[in-house]
Amino acid sequence: MEEKMKEINSMLVEIYDDINHIEEYTIKQGAFNDISITEIHTIEAVGMYGSKTMSEIAQALDITMGTLTTAVDKLIKKGYMERSRSNTDRRIVNVSLTKRGKLAYRIHEKFHMDMVRAIMKDFTPEEEEILLQGLRKLNQHLKDIYTPGK
Amino acid sequence: MEEKMKEINSMLVEIYDDINHIEEYTIKQGAFNDISITEIHTIEAVGMYGSKTMSEIAQALDITMGTLTTAVDKLIKKGYMERSRSNTDRRIVNVSLTKRGKLAYRIHEKFHMDMVRAIMKDFTPEEEEILLQGLRKLNQHLKDIYTPGK
DNA sequence: GGCAAATATTTTGATAATCAAAATATATAG
DNA sequence: CTATATATTTTGATTATCAAAATATTTGCC
Numbered sequence: 420m421e422e423k424m425k426e427i428n429s430m431l432v433e434i435y436d437d438i439n440h441i442e443e444y445t446i447k448q449g450a451f452n453d454i455s456i457t458e459i460h461t462i463e464a465v466g467m468y469g470s471k472t473m474s475e476i477a478q479a480l481d482i483t484m485g486t487l488t489t490a491v492d493k494l495i496k497k498g499y500m501e502r503s504r505s506n507t508d509r510r511i512v513n514v515s516l517t518k519r520g521k522l523a524y525r526i527h528e529k530f531h532m533d534m535v536r537a538i539m540k541d542f543t544p545e546e547e548e549i550l551l552q553g554l555r556k557l558n559q560h561l562k563d564i565y566t567p568g569k
Numbered sequence: 570m571e572e573k574m575k576e577i578n579s580m581l582v583e584i585y586d587d588i589n590h591i592e593e594y595t596i597k598q599g600a601f602n603d604i605s606i607t608e609i610h611t612i613e614a615v616g617m618y619g620s621k622t623m624s625e626i627a628q629a630l631d632i633t634m635g636t637l638t639t640a641v642d643k644l645i646k647k648g649y650m651e652r653s654r655s656n657t658d659r660r661i662v663n664v665s666l667t668k669r670g671k672l673a674y675r676i677h678e679k680f681h682m683d684m685v686r687a688i689m690k691d692f693t694p695e696e697e698e699i700l701l702q703g704l705r706k707l708n709q710h711l712k713d714i715y716t717p718g719k
Numbered sequence: 720g721g722c723a724a725a726t727a728t729t730t731t732g733a734t735a736a737t738c739a740a741a742a743t744a745t746a747t748a749g
Numbered sequence: 750c751t752a753t754a755t756a757t758t759t760t761g762a763t764t765a766t767c768a769a770a771a772t773a774t775t776t777g778c779c
Contacts, residue, residue: 423701424685430704431685435585437711440631457736473757481590486737488758493735510745510756535574535581537710538703546699547573553700554580556691561587564687607765623728636766638729643764660727660774 438534445530451523453497459527461490462499462520470503470515499523588684595680601673603647609677611640612649612670620653620665649673 442456454462464479465471471479477487491514494500499520505511516524539547593606604612614629615621621629627637641664644650649670655661666674689697 423697424682424689427688427701427704428681428685430701430708431588432681434704434708434711435588436631437708438585441711441714455735474755481586482736483738484757485739485759490736508746508756512757531578531582532574534707534710535578538577538707539574540706542699542703546702549696549699550703551573551577551580553692553696554577554584557688558580558583558587560687560691561584561591564591605764624726632765633767634728635730635768640765658727658775662728 442530446527449526451519451526454494454499454523458490458494458499459523461487461494462516462524463527465500465514465516465520467516467521467524470513472505473512473514476514494520591684592680596677599676601669601676604644604649604673608640608644608649609673611637611644612666612674613677615650615664615666615670617666617671617674620663622655623662623664626664644670 439456442459446452446454446456446459451459460480461476464476473484473487473491476491477484480487482490491500491502495502498517500514500516503513503515505513538550542550589606596602596604596606596609601609610630611626614626623634623637623641626641627634630637632640641650641652645652648667650664650666653663653665655663692700
């Protein structure tokens with residue numbers, strides 16, 4: 420039992436580190452080598468469809484709006500997203516992805532999907548189901564011990 | 570299939586983020602609230618027993634030695650580690666944990682173990698085994714597509 | 720034995736990501 | 750129509766990071 424726990428822990432730590440490195444590396448090698456992981460995640464948070472407000476994005480990323488403002492400035496300059504003031508409430512700024520932003524989104528999404536595919540490889544449907552349930556439980560458990568912003 | 574993959578992916582992303590937040594939060598609340606996660610990881614890389622050279626630590630953390638130098642400077646100032654020149658080769662700097670450093674190490678280790686214990690608690694042995702298998706596969710997949718330092 | 724090349728580390732000068740608090744602009748409620 | 754609330758940006762700071770230059774020491778070789 421103790422042994423298995425240690426293995427799971429070191430798996431988690433290794434996976435955590437590797438994902439970081441690989442995500443970084445993949446971006447640097449790819450077609451969009453002028454953006455960082457952090458920036459990809461900002462693009463991810465804006466989302467493929469329609470637009471999001473600054474507040475929504477900042478909340479999703481769990482960063483302050485000040486941080487987000489500068490991040491969005493740079494991503495606009497690089498051609499990945501655009502800003503527009505809401506017509507109904509001029510305080511609100513809507514951010515949406517450009518063509519280039521959407522392409523970057525899709526490529527990053529593929530990276531993630533390939534990762535999941537690798538996990539599922541050789542799993543029977545039952546195993547798949549069990550894994551999913553396990554992850555749901557783990558996720559819920561983590562949410563229980565800590566809820567962001569609280 | 571596609572649906573299930575998407576759910577697994579978003580579970581993984583959420584879990585990843587939550588672990589980050591929880592780790593950060595736990596440190597801020599605890600007895601060693603003058604250090605960051607990054608600093609805890611530096612302490613972790615120095616290790617409980619004996620000492621490590623700057624090169625070894627930098628390689629383990631995958632950061633440059635310049636970055637490490639400043640990190641170690643700060644951790645020494647805060648009383649978590651110490652430096653000493655090797656007697657056999659005066660170019661080499663050995664870094665080791667102080668009592669305080671070792672205590673921080675143990676507390677962080679306990680945090681990890683508690684987390685794994687919490688995860689496993691809700692799992693049946695069958696789920697546990699499948700989760701472990703999934704993690705092993707993911708780990709292998711990540712190693713296959715990228716080997717650090719190459 | 721002494722100099723050139725290699726090795727280990729630190730210093731320097733720069734950038735990215737982040738925050739809290741102040742400033743700005745707009746909306747809403749009484 | 751004014752005071753308060755809300756959404757965002759600006760300001761001033763800190764931390765983590767890198768690459769390249771500088772420093773100190775060791776090793777290899779004539």
